[in-house]
Every structure is written in structure tokens, then in C-alpha cells.
Amino acid sequence: MQNPTQWLSSSLSFLSSTPSLFKDPKPKPIIYTLLILSLFSILLILSLTSSTPSPTHTRPDPFLYPTHQTHRIIYDQDKTTPPPPSIAYLISGSKGDSGRILRLLSATYHPLNHYLLHLDPSASHSDRENLALVVQKNRVFKAAQNVHVMGKPDFVYTKGSSPVSFTLHAASIFLRLSVKWDWFVSLSADSYPLVTQDDLLHIMSFLPKDMNFVNHSSYIGWKELRKLKPIIVDPGLYLSEGTDMFYATQKRDLPSAYRLFTGSSFSILSRNFMEFCILGVDNLPRILLMYFSNTPSSLSSYFPTVLCNSRQFNRTVINQDLLYSIYDSHRNDLRSLNSTDFDNMLHSGAAFARKFEPDDPVLDLIDQKILDRSPGSVVPGGWCLGEPGNNTCLTWGDASILRPGTGSQRLEKAIVELLLNGTFRSHQCI
Structure with a gap:
């Protein structure tokens, strides 16, 4: 044809x-x-x-899928265990963050997941090409073909509405790339996991697929004057280079047609909800997108407000984002984590932590004590049974078979406490 x-x-x-x-x-x-x-x-x-033919996939790497039975281990699927879900990871960074993005990719990698890597316009085009080449040459990533690099970057400010635009853009790319993912997670280069993907996918497999982990509160307080009433213009929406944020002298009244909610910029959102925001016939997401387009901190307010004002999703919210972080009120920013925070991170039951300085020793400690990850390699699990230091996974297991460890027990305890302490419903969209 x-x-x-x-x-x-x-x-x-x-x-x-x-x-x-x-x-x-x-x-x-x-x-x-x-x-x-x-x-x-x-x-x-x-x-x-006209319909374009589906892209032809290259043959899997023979070192990853060995034909000799002595090198391949197959386990019988436990019929009582639900099939593992899939997570769509957006990993983003800035100039000089290619190494951190690759390390975070290796620490969160699993063949069932999908990954989109993003370097903002402050990074050069050659950096973006080199990142794509490294991904393409990696035998593990090449075998599953589930890692993609965004070729045309989005400019994202820490404030303004460009972070919301970028998040929705990335989610729409995932919807076009694959129909086989259940949750959407956006990680910045200064983040790191506190559980293995086998731990996380094992626990998430027992949860309803429409559940959303979002910190939210209708108590606005001081944020009313500093984050909701001011009118700004985000240059990230129309300029290719960073400039100062423009603040208008006027203030606007709070809306009466819906209730505003605030939270954190990090969340774990279901695929159903992302489709609702991008493809849904309900006009609420677009109305709120227009309202928050000129507010200083739209990312921390947009998704909580859409969730809690929607009858379809306001009962699917867990008031916890599963992220460990420490807020520094003096700097009005997150405090950098270090080795002194390791024990608290470990016992928090969180799935991720933020923020970390580049190559901080605590990252090596997390690799050794929690992830069992060797430098330059992915995290072993039910799908990758190679010896420590073997970054090609010469012994390949079944990707649908999970081998959770102690991290799943910590995460399970944290989620069970959220659901069974009698305050789950009372903390929903209040």
C-alpha cells in the first residue's frame, strides 16, 4: 500500500x-x-x-531477552494478585540537568511504565539530542521502547500558569503515545523515589484506578491576597526566553460560581481525571484554566480545584500526595534534604521525596539502603534479576511479576492509615 x-x-x-x-x-x-x-x-x-501505518518496532535486544532457558526465569502468576498498573512519568529539568534526569529515570524505571523526558529551553538543543542518544543506546530502555524525549521544549516558570500548560501538554502526549497507563506523575530533576517500582506498582495494583493523591484545602488564609487575588502575566506562555513576571496593579474578587482549593504542586493523578481535564465534554476544566491563567501559583491550585468542584471526581481524592518534603518558611521554598533526613524519609511511608542537591550523598544512601541500585544501572526487580552492577539485566524475568520489598510495607502502612483512620471522607474537599 x-x-x-x-x-x-x-x-x-x-x-x-x-x-x-x-x-x-x-x-x-x-x-x-x-x-x-x-x-x-x-x-x-x-x-x-488517511490512517498512517503503525511504527515498526525494532527487535528486542538479545541480551535482554535471551533465548536460552537457562538465562530466563519465568514465575507462575499468582491468580489472587491483581495485574500491575502502569504509571506515566514526566521527568523534567533545566540546563545542566541531563545527568540528574538520567539518574532519576534509572531509579524509577520499569518496563510497564512510560516516560517522557523534558529539558526546558534554557538547555541547548545539543543537550536535548545527547539525552535522546543516551536513551536510544541504552539496551534496557531500547528493549521496552517506553522512554521518549520531548523534542520541542516548553518554557516553564516556577510561578504563573505555564506549569499547568506544560503538565497538560505532557499528559496529552502520553494519551497519544499509549493507552496503557493508569496514573500520571510529574517529577522534577531534584526529586527521587523512596520505594522501588515493584513496591509502588504492587501497592497501586490494589487501589481503584480513579484514585487521586492530591494535597488540598479550601482554607485559603494568607494565600488569598498573595496568590489568588493578584493578576499576573506569565511570559512563559508567549516568550521563548525568561523575563520577569508582570504584576498588574489591580486585584480581582474571588469567584462565587465555584470554591477555590489550594495544595502542593506535586500530585499523583489518575488517567481518568487527566482525560477529563484534556478531552472531557465538561467545561469546568477549561473554565478554571482560564481563571488560573493569570494567578501566581496556578499549579498548586488548579488540579485540587478541578477535582473538588467536579461531582465525578470529588470523591476520588486522597488528601496526601505521598511526597516527603520540608518547607522553609523563611526562604518561601522547599529545604534541600540531606543525610540527616534519611531516617525521617524512610519512616514517612512516602513514595517520593524532594528536593535534593545534585549528587548529594543522601542519593547514594537511598540507592544502597532502599533501592538496591548500583551506579549507572536500573533498579532490579521481578523483571530484572541480574546481579548488582549488571546494567544489562542478563537474567530477564517477567515484567508483570512484581517482587516487592520492605518499601511496599512502609507505603502500605501509610495508605492504610489514610483510609482507615476515620478521617478519609471528612478530609475530602473540605
Whole structure:
């Protein structure tokens, strides 16, 4: 079957080689021109709307899928265990963050998940290309073909509405890339996991797929004057380079058609909810997107407000984002974590932590004590049974078989306490 371009070219050649089909004894240049243009337009539309063949996948790396049975271990699936879910990870960074992104990718990697890597415009195009080449050359990532690099970056401010626009853009890319993911998680380069993916997927497999982990509160307090009433213009929406945020002198009243909620910028959102925000027929997400487009801290307010004002999703919210962080009120920012925080992180039951300085020794401690990850390699689990230091997973297991460790017990305890302490419903959208 010809592709659309070949079909269009052959069709035009046919038209030019058979003038007798359209030739009038009395030439009418205008009608003839309009007819040719109409046919060309129809062929062009058909070529653009015709279904394109699915991309051909390269054969899996033989070192990852060895044919010898002695190198491959298959476990019988426990019939009582639900199938593992899939998580769509957005990992983003800035100039000089390529190494941190790759380390975070290795620490959170699992063949069932999907990954989108993003370097903002402050990084050079060559940095973006090098990141893509490293991913392409990695045998583990190449085998599952589930890691993608965003070629055209989005400019994202820490304040303003550009973070919401970027998050929705990335989620829409995931919806186009694959239908097989259940939760969406956005991680910055200064984040790191506190459990293995086998731990996380094991616990998430027992939860309803529409559950959303979002810190939220309708108590606005001081945020009313500093984060909700001010009117700003986010240059990240229309400029390619960073400039100062523009603040208007006017203030606006709080809305009365819906209730505002605030929370943290990190959340674990269900696929159903992301489809509601991007593809849903309900107009609420777009109304709130327009309202928050000119507010200073839209990312920490947009998703909680959409969730809690929607009858479809306001009962799916867990008032906990499973992120360990320490807020520094003096700096009005998160405090950098270090080795002195390790025990607290370990016993918090959180799935992720933020923020970390580049190559801080506490990251090596997490790799050794929690993830069992060797430098430059992925985290072993039910799918990768190689020896420590073997970053090619010469012994390949079944990706659908999870081997959770002690991290799953800590995470399970934290979630059970959230659901069974009698305050789960009373803390929903209050």
C-alpha cells in the first residue's frame, strides 16, 4: 500500500498525463484552474486524514531477552494478585540537568511504565539530542521502547500558569503515545523515589484506578491576597526566553460560581481525571484554566480545584500526595534534604521525596539502603534479576511479576492509615 505522499504524487502525475479527461473544446481557464485546485485539495485532505501505518518496532535486544532457558526465569502468576498498573512519568529539568534526569529515570524505571523526558529551553538543543542518544543506546530502555524525549521544549516558570500548560501538554502526549497507563506523575530533576517500582506498582495494583493523591484545602488564609487575588502575566506562555513576571496593579474578587482549593504542586493523578481535564465534554476544566491563567501559583491550585468542584471526581481524592518534603518558611521554598533526613524519609511511608542537591550523598544512601541500585544501572526487580552492577539485566524475568520489598510495607502502612483512620471522607474537599 502506498503512503499518502506517494499516492498524492502519483495522483497528480495521472492528472497531468491525461488532459483529455478534463479538456473542454472551448477552453475555460478559470473553471479548469478551479477544478484542478479542488481535486488537489481533496487529495491533500485525504492524504492528511488517511490512517498512517503503525511504527515498526525494532527487535528486542538479545541480551535482554535471551533465548536460552537457562538465562530466563519465568514465575507462575499468582491468580489472587491483581495485574500491575502502569504509571506515566514526566521527568523534567533545566540546563545542566541531563545527568540528574538520567539518574532519576534509572531509579524509577520499569518496563510497564512510560516516560517522557523534558529539558526546558534554557538547555541547548545539543543537550536535548545527547539525552535522546543516551536513551536510544541504552539496551534496557531500547528493549521496552517506553522512554521518549520531548523534542520541542516548553518554557516553564516556577510561578504563573505555564506549569499547568506544560503538565497538560505532557499528559496529552502520553494519551497519544499509549493507552496503557493508569496514573500520571510529574517529577522534577531534584526529586527521587523512596520505594522501588515493584513496591509502588504492587501497592497501586490494589487501589481503584480513579484514585487521586492530591494535597488540598479550601482554607485559603494568607494565600488569598498573595496568590489568588493578584493578576499576573506569565511570559512563559508567549516568550521563548525568561523575563520577569508582570504584576498588574489591580486585584480581582474571588469567584462565587465555584470554591477555590489550594495544595502542593506535586500530585499523583489518575488517567481518568487527566482525560477529563484534556478531552472531557465538561467545561469546568477549561473554565478554571482560564481563571488560573493569570494567578501566581496556578499549579498548586488548579488540579485540587478541578477535582473538588467536579461531582465525578470529588470523591476520588486522597488528601496526601505521598511526597516527603520540608518547607522553609523563611526562604518561601522547599529545604534541600540531606543525610540527616534519611531516617525521617524512610519512616514517612512516602513514595517520593524532594528536593535534593545534585549528587548529594543522601542519593547514594537511598540507592544502597532502599533501592538496591548500583551506579549507572536500573533498579532490579521481578523483571530484572541480574546481579548488582549488571546494567544489562542478563537474567530477564517477567515484567508483570512484581517482587516487592520492605518499601511496599512502609507505603502500605501509610495508605492504610489514610483510609482507615476515620478521617478519609471528612478530609475530602473540605
